[in-house]
Amino acid sequence: MTESTAPPSRISDSDGVQTRRRTRGSASGYTAESIQVLEGLEAVRRRPGMYIGSTDTRGLHHLIWEVVDNSIDEAMAGHASHIELTLLPDGSVVNRDNGRGVPVGRHRTGKDALEVVHTVLHAGGKFGGGGYKVSGGLHGVGVSVVNALSEWMEVESARDGRVWGQRYERGKPTAPVRTLGPSEGRTGTTTRFRPDPEVFEAIDFNFDIIGQRMRESAYLNKGLWIKLVDERTSPVHEKSFYFEGGLISFVRHLNKTKEVLQPRPIYVERRDGATTIEVALQYNDSFNETVVAFANNINTVDGGSHVTGFRAALTSCLNDYARRNGFLKDADANLSGDDVREGLTAVISVKLVEPQFEGQTKAKLGNAEIKGQVQAAVTDGLMQHLEENPADGRRIIEKCLTAARAREAARKARDLVIRKGALEGSALPGKLADCQERDPQRSELYIVEGDSAGGSAKQGRDRRFQAILPMFGKMLNVEKARLDKVLSSEKLRPLIIALGTGIGDTFDISKLRYHHVILLADADVDGAHIRTLLMTFFYRHMPQLVENGHLYIAQPPLYRVSTGKVTRYAQDERDRDAIVREMKVKNLTIQRFKGLGEMNAEQLWETTMNPATRTLLRAEIEDAATADQVFSTLMGEKVEPRKEFIKAEARKVKNLDV
Numbered sequence: 001m002t003e004s005t006a007p008p009s010r011i012s013d014s015d016g017v018q019t020r021r022r023t024r025g026s027a028s029g030y031t032a033e034s035i036q037v038l039e040g041l042e043a044v045r046r047r048p049g050m051y052i053g054s055t056d057t058r059g060l061h062h063l064i065w066e067v068v069d070n071s072i073d074e075a076m077a078g079h080a081s082h083i084e085l086t087l088l089p090d091g092s093v094v095n096r097d098n099g100r101g102v103p104v105g106r107h108r109t110g111k112d113a114l115e116v117v118h119t120v121l122h123a124g125g126k127f128g129g130g131g132y133k134v135s136g137g138l139h140g141v142g143v144s145v146v147n148a149l150s151e152w153m154e155v156e157s158a159r160d161g162r163v164w165g166q167r168y169e170r171g172k173p174t175a176p177v178r179t180l181g182p183s184e185g186r187t188g189t190t191t192r193f194r195p196d197p198e199v200f201e202a203i204d205f206n207f208d209i210i211g212q213r214m215r216e217s218a219y220l221n222k223g224l225w226i227k228l229v230d231e232r233t234s235p236v237h238e239k240s241f242y243f244e245g246g247l248i249s250f251v252r253h254l255n256k257t258k259e260v261l262q263p264r265p266i267y268v269e270r271r272d273g274a275t276t277i278e279v280a281l282q283y284n285d286s287f288n289e290t291v292v293a294f295a296n297n298i299n300t301v302d303g304g305s306h307v308t309g310f311r312a313a314l315t316s317c318l319n320d321y322a323r324r325n326g327f328l329k330d331a332d333a334n335l336s337g338d339d340v341r342e343g344l345t346a347v348i349s350v351k352l353v354e355p356q357f358e359g360q361t362k363a364k365l366g367n368a369e370i371k372g373q374v375q376a377a378v379t380d381g382l383m384q385h386l387e388e389n390p391a392d393g394r395r396i397i398e399k400c401l402t403a404a405r406a407r408e409a410a411r412k413a414r415d416l417v418i419r420k421g422a423l424e425g426s427a428l429p430g431k432l433a434d435c436q437e438r439d440p441q442r443s444e445l446y447i448v449e450g451d452s453a454g455g456s457a458k459q460g461r462d463r464r465f466q467a468i469l470p471m472f473g474k475m476l477n478v479e480k481a482r483l484d485k486v487l488s489s490e491k492l493r494p495l496i497i498a499l500g501t502g503i504g505d506t507f508d509i510s511k512l513r514y515h516h517v518i519l520l521a522d523a524d525v526d527g528a529h530i531r532t533l534l535m536t537f538f539y540r541h542m543p544q545l546v547e548n549g550h551l552y553i554a555q556p557p558l559y560r561v562s563t564g565k566v567t568r569y570a571q572d573e574r575d576r577d578a579i580v581r582e583m584k585v586k587n588l589t590i591q592r593f594k595g596l597g598e599m600n601a602e603q604l605w606e607t608t609m610n611p612a613t614r615t616l617l618r619a620e621i622e623d624a625a626t627a628d629q630v631f632s633t634l635m636g637e638k639v640e641p642r643k644e645f646i647k648a649e650a651r652k653v654k655n656l657d658v
Contacts (some may be wrong), residue, residue: 041148041171051145066142067095074099075224086229091203092194101159112177153193158183222246247280247347257632257641258284261395268381272373274353281346289341293348295365304365306350309374327397342403406482413487429494433458437465445514449521449530453596460601475533479635509544520554522595551619556608560591569607
């Protein structure tokens with residue numbers, strides 16, 4: 001789970017009125033001459049978000065995914081075994097593979113094939129021409145979009161004994177394709193590009209984000225060697241990824257911070273016509289589900305038909321096995337989908353000829369036939385494993401039955417919470433100071449650490465749209481507790497009632513009473529711990545609240561710098577020192593806030609709660625598998641992975657307040 005700066009903003013009615021007036025006034029000028037046809041890659045530069053999702057860090061990294069995916073396609077086709085990606089100090093990227101190389105020679109358009117691939121949308125070898133049976137690139141816009149959004153790009157193709165190359169600037173060739181010399185026996189494609197600073201907010205590639213993606217690709221293509229090099233650092237930072245175990249290694253990696261129920265992951269592999277299905281799964285002693293799904297190596301974060309088929313097979317297969325072996329009696333109810341997925345870690349990978357993704361960012365697989373293919377493969381493979389390994393079957397079913405009993409206890413506890421909220425009526429939890437606004441989109445809930453800070457926040461807030469809920473004392477670590485324990489927690493129950501969404505299988509995001517849920521804690525270790533506990537709660541039990549962008553983290557200042565007449569606030573030491581050099585005054589008063597309780601109501605409003613001056617970080621999930629592993633490492637039962645994580649990350653800490 002990452003954090004991005006995103007202060008909430010409101011659009012005034014007057015802006016809307018002005019917009020409508022301009023539209024009406026120009027209607028008479030809307031003629032045939034008003035219709036524009038954007039030539040070449042101009043449409044991509046005009047509307048980049050339509051092709052890569054956004055122009056922030058997510059869209060920036062999407063450029064790398066598109067280029068690397070082409071090399072991955074060569075590997076899936078059996079023509080590449082090595083990929084090397086290098087980040088250079090000037091912000092550019094180099095990707096090399098030992099595949100077949102991009103075709104060259106005169107194309108029917110009159111241009112060279114190399115130029116067509118890099119300058120024409122929907123041009124490539126992925127549309128039934130025999131170039132690729134399976135590929136991640138559905139739309140054929142990948143590398144041409146990268147070219148359009150790059151300040152410059154250089155491509156070299158080694159094949160048929162020669163190396164050909166071409167350079168582009170903002171998508172346009174600077175010269176024809178030319179021969180660069182003999183290939184000296186090597187084949188493959190080398191692509192160099194620098195993202196255009198005129199398009200992107202910043203050009204700063206994240207080594208860890210890229211490394212995670214490269215790791216996943218190596219897991220999904222066993223036998224493929226991927227090397228990642230960062231030449232921006234001194235010494236140069238390198239990582240190589242190679243896994244003979246494929247998905248089995250992937251599941252073991254995801255479960256490395258947890259206690260597992262089976263010694264070896266269950267593995268299913270099947271070819272169904274032109275479709276290849278691979279699934280690996282293993283249960284652990286946690287209460288959470290981690291399912292990561294891929295289609296043609298593309299991480300389908302929103303799931304799709306392959307995930308639906310897997311879940312259907314898992315539920316029906318385990319119920320059938322439990323009944324045939326006497327774990328479930330005739331009078332017992334079936335295990336639910338939630339019961340059989342508690343503590344499950346699974347990776348699903350399908351490779352098919354014509355994937356139907358939703359959107360260019362390929363977040364969800366839509367092929368209807370895949371559901372049945374995956375369901376049949378998983379049912380056969382899982383049932384065979386359980387019959388051959390009855391000890392695994394017993395441990396898994398016992399885990400599911402325990403989850404079912406806990407689900408029933410959670411239902412009773414949830415009903416109690418709902419009844420309690422209904423009986424309390426509009427008063428809601430006693431400590432909640434609600435706001436006057438009833439439109440959730442305009443309402444904010446500050447969850448404040450400590451009673452004294454809560455008092456300052458209540459006095460300093462704008463009661464029209466800001467609600468305050470103080471929380472204090474030791475909070476439940478939900479990573480180590482099932483839902484029934486969460487619902488019985490005296491600390492968390494008031495928060496659940498205040499939000500109004502319900503929890504678990506009754507969660508309804510449309511009932512959220514505040515669209516800005518803001519965590520406000522001290523800028524020290526204890527405050528960070530409280531924040532982490534709350535973020536764990538939201539991530540595990542209300543993930544939709546995070547996914548829909550409703551969770552924020554307030555940024556209270558650590559220092560107050562004053563001349564007597566002028567007062568400024570600093571977030572950290574570096575900010576403080578910069579303020580002192582602007583001011584250029586000898587007799588400065590510098591106050592360091594030890595906690596929110598030291599700030600009076602006016603200071604808290606001015607620095608942390610006023611929408612016009614505050615800074616908020618919005619919590620976002622960039623990679624579900626990584627987020628799950630971090631929470632399990634930091635908040636789970638096993639101590640050793642936590643120690644290793646702290647040792648590995650300690651050098652990255654810039655400001656530690658103890």
